[in-house]
Amino acid sequence: MCPPTAGRTSPRTKSRSHSQKGITLSTIDPTLEAFIKAEKERLRHDRFELPFSRAEYQQRQANIRARMEQAGIDLLMVSSPEAIAWLTGHALRWNKGQSPTAWAGTQTLAIRVDNDTPILFETAEHELMIVTRSCIDDYRLSADESLNGTLDNMFAELKAEGWLRGSVGVERWSYVPNRAVGSVIEERLTGAGCRVVDASLLVRAARRIKSPQELAYIERAAGICDAGLTALEAAIAPGVTELELWVEMMRGMVAAGGEPAALHETVAIGPNDLGHAFAGRRALQPGDYVWADPCGVFNHYHANIATTWYLGDPPPEALRLADIQAGAYDVLADVARDGIAVRDVNHALLDYYTQAGVWGLHGWTGGYELGLSFPPDWVGEFVFSLDDPDVDGVFEAGMVTNYESIVNYGMIDTIVYGTDSSRCLSTRPHRLNVVNV
Numbered sequence: 001m002c003p004p005t006a007g008r009t010s011p012r013t014k015s016r017s018h019s020q021k022g023i024t025l026s027t028i029d030p031t032l033e034a035f036i037k038a039e040k041e042r043l044r045h046d047r048f049e050l051p052f053s054r055a056e057y058q059q060r061q062a063n064i065r066a067r068m069e070q071a072g073i074d075l076l077m078v079s080s081p082e083a084i085a086w087l088t089g090h091a092l093r094w095n096k097g098q099s100p101t102a103w104a105g106t107q108t109l110a111i112r113v114d115n116d117t118p119i120l121f122e123t124a125e126h127e128l129m130i131v132t133r134s135c136i137d138d139y140r141l142s143a144d145e146s147l148n149g150t151l152d153n154m155f156a157e158l159k160a161e162g163w164l165r166g167s168v169g170v171e172r173w174s175y176v177p178n179r180a181v182g183s184v185i186e187e188r189l190t191g192a193g194c195r196v197v198d199a200s201l202l203v204r205a206a207r208r209i210k211s212p213q214e215l216a217y218i219e220r221a222a223g224i225c226d227a228g229l230t231a232l233e234a235a236i237a238p239g240v241t242e243l244e245l246w247v248e249m250m251r252g253m254v255a256a257g258g259e260p261a262a263l264h265e266t267v268a269i270g271p272n273d274l275g276h277a278f279a280g281r282r283a284l285q286p287g288d289y290v291w292a293d294p295c296g297v298f299n300h301y302h303a304n305i306a307t308t309w310y311l312g313d314p315p316p317e318a319l320r321l322a323d324i325q326a327g328a329y330d331v332l333a334d335v336a337r338d339g340i341a342v343r344d345v346n347h348a349l350l351d352y353y354t355q356a357g358v359w360g361l362h363g364w365t366g367g368y369e370l371g372l373s374f375p376p377d378w379v380g381e382f383v384f385s386l387d388d389p390d391v392d393g394v395f396e397a398g399m400v401t402n403y404e405s406i407v408n409y410g411m412i413d414t415i416v417y418g419t420d421s422s423r424c425l426s427t428r429p430h431r432l433n434v435v436n437v
Contacts, residue, residue: 075158
């Protein structure tokens with residue numbers, strides 16, 4: 001549990017005048033005003049149990065500062081929702097990435113390389129969220145939610161702290177702030193005499209190796225995902241629609257302790273090529289393939305497991321293909337581990353598919369990083385693909401990716417890389433599932 005935070009609101013507060021544009025408003029009822037004030041005060045003391053200890057958040061902040069020092073960055077402006085949450089616990093479902101122009105998404109966690117206490121710049125509407133659901137010790141709020149209002153407040157505070165100097169890192173690959181807002185922020189930084197650099201990879205790299213507690217949450221997420229797939233399987237029958245199957249999958253995941261994912265967890269009838277479609281109203285018929293591509297989620301940590309079902313008696317070729325796809329997970333578990341080059345793992349898998357006679361018939365085959373994610377995406381920075389095998393980099397203990405073994409059918413599992421081997425998190429068998437009709 002984190003101690004109470006301290007912050008202040010910009011003096012540019014909204015007026016409490018009882019007249020607006022010539023319209024006279026009624027006098028505020030003192031009884032109701034006192035009631036609301038008491039309710040808010042009660043909420044301020046209703047502390048939310050954060051997913052990690054204060055010590056772990058502080059360790060992450062120290063990790064970031066060490067990376068900043070190595071990169072020659074004096075001030076880091078962290079803006080991606082995932083990174084802010086990873087560093088402080090502050091997590092919002094609305095981050096203003098596609099907001100009205102009147103409500104600019106400017107929330108920023110400012111980290112100085114030589115200061116142990118970062119400053120969160122936010123709008124006043126989120127004060128209770130900051131106080132009760134984060135480990136933030138210093139926050140500065142703007143009551144004015146416009147672009148100029150929030151930035152005037154931010155830059156005045158940074159100037160007063162003496163932080164507007166040297167090299168400043170921003171996250172250009174984050175969707176927050178959007179392009180319009182980000183360009184104004186960079187113009188103001190440059191105008192203050194700072195040198196602006198892109199620090200997106202620095203921030204993302206800091207999150208790549210998962211702590212034991214993070215791994216525990218991802219393992220819990222995998223169990224949640226399995227529960228959803230099992231619930232979906234029980235509902236498969238002719239005439240059932242993709243959306244009806246999606247509902248049963250979501251019901252199963254929520255019952256197992258799950259929560260909303262950063263992407264739509266699709267259920268699709270037809271070939272794997274439709275995997276990026278939304279679940280719709282198409283109804284299952286005998287002879288259909290249907291596949292689901294969800295993430296189970298626990299404390300915003302994601303585990304991706306996808307599987308395919310066939311309604312009726314499947315062609316023998318389909319079963320053979322699925323067995324080949326499944327065999328790749330044994331190869332991955334045997335070869336991929338701490339210190340092994342990504343190119344070596346890629347070539348081991350490439351040799352396996354080639355010898356099985358399916359290379360060239362495949363879809364996208366490879367993996368991407370998983371972890372803490374918010375909408376609109378759960379796909380992390382680290383990616384490996386068998387179509388581009390000769391890449392630099394090594395696998396490290398504590399990394400987590402999915403692995404998509406896709407030739408004709410959706411088959412995905414979440415992989416945890418360890419010191420001596422890697423392991424799949426799903427307890428469901430890798431196969432083409434058959435539903436008798």
